Amino acid sequence: MNALDLARWQFGITTIYHFLFVPLTIGSASLVAIMQTAWYRTGDEKWLKATKFFGKLLLINFAMGVVTGIVQEFQFGMAWSDYSRFVGDIFGAPLAVEGLASFFLESTFLGLWIFGWDRLPRGLHLATIWLAAFGTLLSAYFILAANSFMQHPVGYVLNPETKRAELTDFGALLFQNTAYTTFFHTIASCFLVSGTMLVGVSLWLMMGKKSADAMRKTLGLGLITVIVAGLGTVVSGDAQARIMVQQQPMKMSAAEGLFDTAQPAPFSLVTVGPMDGTSASWSLDIPGLLSFMATGDWNGEVEGINQLQAKYEQKYGPGEYAPYVPLVFWAFRAMIGLGMLAVLFAVFVWWKTRKGRTPSGKWLRYAAVTSTLFPLFGISAGWIFTEMGRQPWIVFGMMKTEAGVSPTLGVVSVLISIVTFTLLYGVLAVIEVGLIIRAVKIGPPDTVELLPVDDDADNGRTLTFSY
Numbered sequence: 063m064n065a066l067d068l069a070r071w072q073f074g075i076t077t078i079y080h081f082l083f084v085p086l087t088i089g090s091a092s093l094v095a096i097m098q099t100a101w102y103r104t105g106d107e108k109w110l111k112a113t114k115f116f117g118k119l120l121l122i123n124f125a126m127g128v129v130t131g132i133v134q135e136f137q138f139g140m141a142w143s144d145y146s147r148f149v150g151d152i153f154g155a156p157l158a159v160e161g162l163a164s165f166f167l168e169s170t171f172l173g174l175w176i177f178g179w180d181r182l183p184r185g186l187h188l189a190t191i192w193l194a195a196f197g198t199l200l201s202a203y204f205i206l207a208a209n210s211f212m213q214h215p216v217g218y219v220l221n222p223e224t225k226r227a228e229l230t231d232f233g234a235l236l237f238q239n240t241a242y243t244t245f246f247h248t249i250a251s252c253f254l255v256s257g258t259m260l261v262g263v264s265l266w267l268m269m270g271k272k273s274a275d276a277m278r279k280t281l282g283l284g285l286i287t288v289i290v291a292g293l294g295t296v297v298s299g300d301a302q303a304r305i306m307v308q309q310q311p312m313k314m315s316a317a318e319g320l321f322d323t324a325q326p327a328p329f330s331l332v333t334v335g336p337m338d339g340t341s342a343s344w345s346l347d348i349p350g351l352l353s354f355m356a357t358g359d360w361n362g363e364v365e366g367i368n369q370l371q372a373k374y375e376q377k378y379g380p381g382e383y384a385p386y387v388p389l390v391f392w393a394f395r396a397m398i399g400l401g402m403l404a405v406l407f408a409v410f411v412w413w414k415t416r417k418g419r420t421p422s423g424k425w426l427r428y429a430a431v432t433s434t435l436f437p438l439f440g441i442s443a444g445w446i447f448t449e450m451g452r453q454p455w456i457v458f459g460m461m462k463t464e465a466g467v468s469p470t471l472g473v474v475s476v477l478i479s480i481v482t483f484t485l486l487y488g489v490l491a492v493i494e495v496g497l498i499i500r501a502v503k504i505g506p507p508d509t510v511e512l513l514p515v516d517d518d519a520d521n522g523r524t525l526t527f528s529y
Contacts, residue, residue: 065467066467068473068476068477068480069142070463072137072476072479074446074449074478076133078446079130079487079491080131082438083124083126083127083130085102085252085256085437085441085493087120087255088199088202088253089252089259089291090259091124091172091194092253093257093283094116094120094191094199094511095111095191095192095194095195095284095514097112097280098113099192100108102184102185108279108465109514110275112276112506115501115505115506119263121496122501123178123324124172124493126493130490133422133483140464142468143468144466144469145457145467148225148457148466149218149226149457152227152376153208153212155232155265156205157205157208159427160200160201165201167196167200168196169194169197172194172197174187175187175190178349200254202245203241203245206244207241210240212452212455213244213309213452213456214238214458215460216231216234216238217456218231230426240305243301246303248377248441250291251296251401251444252441253287253290254291254292255404255438256287257285257286257288257291258284258352258408258434259290260283260284261284261411262433263431264277264278264280264281264284265411266431266502267502267505267506269427269430270427270505277506278415278418278508281411281415284408285408285412288408292402292404292405292408296444300355303356304355306428307364310451310458311364311370312367312370312374312384312385314355314356314364315365315367316367316385316391317451318330318352318394320366321366322367323364323365324353325353325354325361325363326360326362327350327356327362328348328350328351329348329355331344331348332347333345352364363374367384371383377460381454381462385450388436389450390447390450392448393444394443394447396439396443397409397440398440400440401440401441405435407433407436414426418512431502441486
């Protein structure tokens, strides 16, 4: 392996690891806010227990996400300096706003929420968790807007003197269709992950007779979230796929392993054989489905990899413009399949718990715990598909990945950093899983007692951590 390959592995490992915590934080913040709102409006202590319990899980996950996310920023300057130099004015703008505004919004109000239980009026305290949840959504939008520029660059000019891309229209960068369709699809997926976690944890505790009444309420909230988020993921994914075909048709062709233009184009559920276009492979197809996904027409034409390769060679010059098809092919199916599996599991749980029933069976209880992994791995596969399907471009049509790596990057230095990060993240994973398992085993508190809030802010009470 050369420095480029190692730098790509490093960025891929650290990004996917960090993203394991992001969807849980984004979705859980809003779900905890809903729980606290239910308690605020009804006064039902069951909702307060649920807020405290799932709030603890949120905080554990948020802290781990912050720690792992810091590494991402350093890699742009250390391993990908040519990329940063070329598009830093553009790519850095939304990330700067995210760091200076969105992240401070969510972290500040999350801190107020943690320490404000017995010091802020209940309505004001409720507002802090909603503002923190809004901050997570805002952060996601700015980050996805920056990534969308890599998928479909807009709002820039190339300076012939500096040979750098310069931002000319920040609004075009933020509000292009790639950005907002990606945002809605990603956020729906995040709520699918968080809703499945809510279902799994609630069912585990309910079957274990721990705060069963409170967990039945959160189970219902989780089931609704999964169904609605699953539907939102499908609808937004459909819209995103059609925009992707217009902007990056090679990615959709690679997702299906479609080497020659077809009309109509089938969608393969399973393919057996080589995916290099040299020989026929056996596949289980749904006729016309790829045409519908790509064009909205069951008889629409979808360009093949070979035809697109010839077109790109004519436009961009000699080179290989198709991504690694097997990885893109299976990542696309893992994304869809694991997401659908989460929805089906939620429907099954709803059936087993309808009319106030409490299901039994050790297998179901353990399935509840592992169910969160379905959409979590699915959304990770979606990011692998998104980023690998764009190859060989780091910024589509502007800069190839091989041109973005730091020119002085050495194999030894990046290899040492990969080993270091892998070991460090392994330790963090053990800590994260251990804290989550411990919190779930303890379960919600039996009773929750809040001190009365008076109007004297300087009453001498010491700030305490409420968890």
